[in-house]
Amino acid sequence: MKILHTSDWHLGQSFMGRSRAEEHQLLISWLLDYVTAANIEAVILAGDVFDTSTPPSYARELYLELVLALYQRDCALIVVAGNHDSVSVLNESKSLLQQMNTYVITQPSWDQLEASLVTLKNRAGERAAMVCAVPFLRVRDMVQRELGQSIDAKQAQLSDRIQAYYRVLYEQAKQVAEDLPIIGTGHLTVLGGQKTESVRDIYVGTLEALPPALLPEFDYLALGHIHKPMQVGGKEQWRYSGSPIPMSFDESGTQKSVAVFDTENKNVDLISIPNFRELRSLKGSRDELVEALAAITNESELCLWLDLTLTDDINIGLFQEQVSELLEGKNIEVLKVQRLRKHISLNTNNGETATLEDVTPQDVFAQLLEEKQLDEDHAKHLAQMFNTFIDENEVAE
Structure with a gap:
């Protein structure tokens, strides 16, 4: 059998x-x-x-x-x-x-x-x-x-x-x-x-x-x-x-x-298993990504989904407009555009904040524990209790 x-x-x-x-x-x-x-x-x-x-x-x-x-x-x-x-x-x-x-x-x-x-x-x-x-x-x-x-x-x-x-x-x-x-x-x-x-x-x-x-x-x-x-x-x-x-x-x-x-x-x-839809991640400077997007094609039945990571500190909005023009008429869609972050922080020195896509509930709770300056054992205990709570309450019965 x-x-x-x-x-x-x-x-x-x-x-x-x-x-x-x-x-x-x-x-x-x-x-x-x-x-x-x-x-x-x-x-x-x-x-x-x-x-x-x-x-x-x-x-x-x-x-x-x-x-x-x-x-x-x-x-x-x-x-x-x-x-x-x-x-x-x-x-x-x-x-x-x-x-x-x-x-x-x-x-x-x-x-x-x-x-x-x-x-x-x-x-x-x-x-x-x-x-x-x-x-x-x-x-x-x-x-x-x-x-x-x-x-x-x-x-x-x-x-x-x-x-x-x-x-x-x-x-x-x-x-x-x-x-x-x-x-x-x-x-x-x-x-x-x-x-x-x-x-x-x-x-x-x-x-x-x-x-x-x-x-x-x-x-x-x-x-x-x-x-x-x-x-x-x-x-x-x-x-x-x-x-x-x-x-x-x-x-x-x-x-x-x-x-x-x-x-x-x-x-x-x-x-x-055949790959029914391609998911592709691209990372680079604006010029590198523009060059890659201009050359990209998709011959499959389903739309290709892209995740773009910019290594430049530039205006994402203007870049997204440029991307839309490059991909017009192609069976390709950009689902995510982000700047490269070496370390995700909820609050940065330049006033930016992380998005919900950047962090998990555990990340938020970990930052809270760090801000409260608790001793290591107490913080570990609270983190474990929080993880248990997340697990038991994620799926409603």
């Missing part, structure tokens, strides 16, 4: 005010063609199906279109919730989709472990693999807060609980799997993963990243959250699939792919 692993689709993403609907539609068409051609019998989508907790209607339609199309191809689908996903939104259609060979797992199931175990069968009706479907593990689902508990104690408790959940689910799977390969999933940061600017740090309580050694010996581990495809723990069969389309300009140079795991020979193949 061949199982395709993908993650971090972020359906409904608004990319600097632009919709990604066309790219996602082309992605679904490509994926369905590949599933048919390569005889894929199951797909695992390891979190962040949607970009926000309230995805637009077209994003939900794309999701259901994918489910229906895979069902028509007799291909199972396992969906686990990511940190961007709303549990309630994914649960809305959970029971219905299960009738279409689609299994949606949104929360850990401590009391009913079998609810997070999915037995995959091949088209001959034979059992081929057992999946321990683990979604993004929110703090409130894992530990109970205790007054007066130290940061280190909270971190140790959370780490122990995550390890315990994976272990108890794995042991339950072993009891029923017999000689079947056991596949794990997860949506979190495992030590060794490389982040991009579109990946917000997941602070699971005070635990930023999980050591691979805490996880059971899965035959394959399908991870989501990191947008670059890579293996973890030095194991070819433990990997992030990466996002299928670039979610930020700094991902534009990464070859996007899906991973295909063969349950019979335990091999993993990386399948390259």
Whole structure:
């Protein structure tokens, strides 16, 4: 049996005010063609199906279109919730989709472990693999807060609980799997993963990243959250699939792919995904950028999106007018123009202020702590509490 692993689709993403609907539609068409051609019998989508907790209607339609199309191809689908996903939104259609060979797992199931175990069968009706479907593990689902508990104690408790959940689910799977390969999933940061600017740090309580050694010996581990495809723990069969389309300009140079795991020979193949829309970053002086823009062309179907960084301290408004004239009639659009900043500061000596695109909530809070001149330990404690708050309140239920 061949199982395709993908993650971090972020359906409904608004990319600097632009919709990604066309790219996602082309992605679904490509994926369905590949599933048919390569005889894929199951797909695992390891979190962040949607970009926000309230995805637009077209994003939900794309999701259901994918489910229906895979069902028509007799291909199972396992969906686990990511940190961007709303549990309630994914649960809305959970029971219905299960009738279409689609299994949606949104929360850990401590009391009913079998609810997070999915037995995959091949088209001959034979059992081929057992999946321990683990979604993004929110703090409130894992530990109970205790007054007066130290940061280190909270971190140790959370780490122990995550390890315990994976272990108890794995042991339950072993009891029923017999000689079947056991596949794990997860949506979190495992030590060794490389982040991009579109990946917000997941602070699971005070635990930023999980050591691979805490996880059971899965035959394959399908991870989501990191947008670059890579293996973890030095194991070819433990990997992030990466996002299928670039979610930020700094991902534009990464070859996007899906991973295909063969349950019979335990091999993993990386399948390259076409680049449906080019995202390109250019940096230089005004004259260098003008020269580059005059020569640039785009022959693809979708508009090329540009991110321009000026190394000159010039008037951006006048430069943008010049850029508009250069690109008139071309299938190219500039989404962002910025001056090079060696260090982002909320307030600069020349009266400029950073924009919301320049900073994160963590940046703002860090500057506030610096201004208050708190002692290092106290500041670290407050920063960790703030990161926990951000994590627990970003996705509305």
